[in-house]
Amino acid sequence: MNVVAPLLFTLLSLSAQPKAEQTQLTIYNQNFAVVRQLVSTDLQAGINTLTRTDVTRTLEPDSVVLRDPTGKRALRVLEQNFRPSALTPETLLERYEGKLLDFEVMEPGGRKRKVTGKVLRSGGAAQYSRYGQVISQAAQPVIEVEGKTRFGLPGVPLFPPLSGDDILKPTLSLVVESGQAGPVGLELAYLTSGMTWEAAYNLVAPETGDTVSLTGLVTVKNRSGKVFPNTQIQLMAGDVSKLRPAGIDEIISSDGDNTLIGGFGGMGGGAFMGPPPVTQKSFDEYHLYSLSRKTTLQDGETKQVEFVRSETIDSERVYVYSGAWIDPNRYRGWGYENIRSSREFGTQSNPKVWVMREFENTEKNHLGIPLPKGRVRFYRKDGEALQFVGENTIDHTPQGEKVRVYTGDAFDIVGERRQTNYADSSGKSTIDESFEIKVRNRKKEAVTVRVVEKLYRSWNWEIKEPSEKFAKKDSNTIEYTVTIPPDGEKVITYTAHYWW
Structure with a gap:
């Protein structure tokens, strides 16, 4: 069953005389958030002092915006003071x-x-x-x-009695000039660090076959020093440019607890009941996800909500063999001139065959929702149990794009690659290099392997005497697709002719 939610969220209604103060949060997956609070107050004509003790300790003071959202009250902030260090x-x-x-x-x-x-x-x-x-x-x-x-x-x-200027909570004080007197609902908005969110996906495959079920969770972490009671939460997905303040020591790593709670919850069959817990819409150049109901986010809390579910996604398990192993420490900074003068470059063999999982993020494939970047975990059923078979991360993936994830190395498929000939005609600025590639399948069923070869020595090249048909993937990559019988071997040979 595919659940892709329609947009249910509407912005909070802002009236001149609200019945109660309200809070909205938009959390970005870059360790910051926008806090919007609807503040009920009674202003006098002239100078007023507004003091708030319900702000975060990681508030960015120069990001504070105070305004009348109806546009009917002219305001001017004459002075602003922020004291983040509460008395302890x-x-x-x-x-x-x-x-x-x-x-x-x-x-x-x-x-x-x-x-x-x-x-x-x-x-x-x-x-x-x-x-x-x-x-x-x-x-x-x-x-x-x-x-x-x-x-x-x-x-x-x-301790003796406290002095009058001691504070027990982070405090924001604003000196505001108002053109008229009377009650008003003001919006106080600011940026704060110490808040982040991330997506995680659990995919479960049956004992045989590649039709998987998917559940996506969002994990919200609050380390801002403030409790957000009964708050509307939105999550912004995308690479938003955010400058780091100079001269401030920043610890970007998490608190060390990256465990996701309830990893298998609800992965069985059955219909999904009730309204979708998270909806999404395009916003500017990003995607905005909204929790469908208000929730309380405690300070120091990690909260999780399911945001996407599909039971029948067609996927494909792909084997890829890239036989050349390039030592990044040895060849760091090398250019074409260095590579051409080294006969040994690219001749070290990598025996590992990668296991990849691919699926289309489309409505036709029972998905078709923008997927924020996050960790993807794969499981396969083993009778009544689930066995973990690999994990990796995906980047932000728009609707209609392919998701491709490396999950590990094959146990029963082995590769071997060796240079069989090398001829450097330096006077003619040419090189001829030959390789033999062997892929062995020790499984009891046939497998198809994509054999990838990188052509490093020049932009100009030609493949001579290939033993198999190949596809040119880009300006320096070719790919062979071969099927290997059970307990069998496939041998590929070719010669690359370079010139410059």
């Missing part, structure tokens, strides 16, 4: 390094007593990157109590 027990303890501080200690029987200790080292707070990742963990505090030094706190620290 660790940062508060830092203020008392070298000073005395009281601690509440719990004793057996539930009695509490108070001890006084000197804070020799607070331990400091964990350091975060712009993307919300931990750069360095806090150290252990060191406290001197009753003439003895100890690691760790002796009890719960009892």
